[in-house]
Structure formats: structure tokens, C-alpha cells
Amino acid sequence: MAAVLSYDSLVHAVAGAVGSVTAMTVFFPLDTARLRLQVDEKRKSKTTHTVLLEIIKEEGLLAPYRGWFPVISSLCCSNFVYFYTFNSLKAVWVKGKRSTTGKDLVVGFVAGVVNVLLTTPLWVVNTRLKLQGAKFRNEDIIPTNYKGIMDAFHQIMRDEGILALWNGTFPSLLLVFNPAIQFMFYEGLKRQLLKRRMQLSSLDVFIIGAIAKAIATTVTYPMQTVQSILRFGHHRLNPENRRLGRLRNILYLLHQRVRRFGIMGLYKGLEAKLLQTVLTAALMFLVYEKLTAATFTVMGLKNGHKR
Numbered sequence: 001m002a003a004v005l006s007y008d009s010l011v012h013a014v015a016g017a018v019g020s021v022t023a024m025t026v027f028f029p030l031d032t033a034r035l036r037l038q039v040d041e042k043r044k045s046k047t048t049h050t051v052l053l054e055i056i057k058e059e060g061l062l063a064p065y066r067g068w069f070p071v072i073s074s075l076c077c078s079n080f081v082y083f084y085t086f087n088s089l090k091a092v093w094v095k096g097k098r099s100t101t102g103k104d105l106v107v108g109f110v111a112g113v114v115n116v117l118l119t120t121p122l123w124v125v126n127t128r129l130k131l132q133g134a135k136f137r138n139e140d141i142i143p144t145n146y147k148g149i150m151d152a153f154h155q156i157m158r159d160e161g162i163l164a165l166w167n168g169t170f171p172s173l174l175l176v177f178n179p180a181i182q183f184m185f186y187e188g189l190k191r192q193l194l195k196r197r198m199q200l201s202s203l204d205v206f207i208i209g210a211i212a213k214a215i216a217t218t219v220t221y222p223m224q225t226v227q228s229i230l231r232f233g234h235h236r237l238n239p240e241n242r243r244l245g246r247l248r249n250i251l252y253l254l255h256q257r258v259r260r261f262g263i264m265g266l267y268k269g270l271e272a273k274l275l276q277t278v279l280t281a282a283l284m285f286l287v288y289e290k291l292t293a294a295t296f297t298v299m300g301l302k303n304g305h306k307r
Contacts, residue, residue: 011295012292015295017076018291027283032130039141040134040137042137070130074123078115081118082115086108121166171227178219178220186208186212190208225268
């Protein structure tokens, strides 16, 4: 219990949250482009820069940053939960010994499940707000009118029921493999490098963070597309299948995507996602490592988590 409520875990959680907020803010327009490519199926532009230019031309210079606050709020909460759970579980299980790749994967998976169940409502709301006011090419998309985060929560619960806040939960649970795979590769690469040198440079951390996220994103991207569509929740899809993004609805969406766009339709927006997520993850890990090390140094404490 002491390990779960430790100062160590709190420092890692705060550093992870700050790192993710910093990185997402820097690369936020890339996430906007990715989401438009995933949700707006009839958009002809296929590259990140052309989509961003279209958005700026049609919707204004600040449009790529639409929905920044709810996304950052959700990301801050989500990463605080994930990093706190990950490092607490790791401290309990590893107990001062050197961790292994298998343990990192299991701990990352469990931390991901906890994170999904607690924070999915925040992500449903921020997806809606991020796409509100967008000029879509797809006429099947029903426009929304939310005044802010709390109004979005209220309208969704009133019009669609409280369970609609957990739309996309099933693919999100499947996607816990994304951060689990990411952390497995990150921790593994980090251990390999530390065998050869006493300390990692900023460039080392940036590169291994980028590699780990690139692998995880490519493996899980088709499910991320389904997750975005279900969270948005305003396509005129099979109504009897809409609730919670269950397996039948996921298979239906995947089949429709392949039938209309071919197998590559499952990877529409991957370029933008890789650019955004890889650079964001690399910068996040860099800020996270530096902030964690600085905090422990200032407080005169030793980081108890051996990597």
C-alpha cells in the first residue's frame, strides 16, 4: 500500500502529465488533421499539410487548435492516471529489483485498462468538441452544438443516455495494448542503452520514445480509427449496434471501411497520426525523464524505480 501511495508514484504521475500536455500543445495541429482524416471519410485530401491548409483556409487560422482545452484537460487527467498506476504497480511488483520486458507489458496493460475505464467520458466529450464547427465533406455526419465541456456532458447524458459517455470503450480496451507496447519497447530500449552507458542523453530519450511510439501506433492504428468514429458518435450508423462500441459494431465499421476504401482505408490518416504521436511521445518522454530526475534531485531523493 505504501508503494501505491508513495511520493515516487506522484512525481512520475505529475511529470508524465506535464510532459504529455507540453508535447500535445506543440503538435496539436497534427492531431486535428489526423482526426479529420479518420472521421470525415469523403475528404479527398490525403496528406497532413493539405488537410491543415484546407482547415485554415475554410475555418480560420486558429481552427487547427479547436478543442485544445478539453483535449489537454483529458490528456492531463489520462496521463496522470496512467503514469501513477504504471509506476505504482511496477513498484509493488518489482520491489526494487530490475524489471523485465514481460513485466513492463503486463503492468502497462493493467494501467491502460484502469485509465480507459476512468477517463473514456473525457475523451468522448473532447472528440465531440474538437470536431464541432468543422466543415465536413461527409453528409452523414450530424452537427453538434455544445457550449463547453459541462454542456457537452449534459447534452450527451440527456439525449443519448449516460452510457454514451463510454462510447468506444471496447476498442479503447483493445487499444490498451498501444501504451503497453509503447512502454515495453521504451523500457526495453532504455535498459539496453543503460548497459552501455551510465546516463542517457536527451537525444537518446527522444529517439527511443519515438521508436517505441511508432511501433505501437502502426500496430494498433485500424482500431484507433474505429475508436474515433465511435467516440464522435454522430454518424448515421446501425442504431441497434451503437452502444459502447461492442464487437459487432467494430467489425461492421472495419468491414465498411475496407469495402469502401480498400485495406488502406484502415490506415487513412496514419501519416498525420505517426507525425503527431511519434513526435509527441518523444517530446513527452524527454520532458518526463528530465522533470522526474530534476524533482528527485531537488528533493534530495533517489528514484526508487530501477528500470
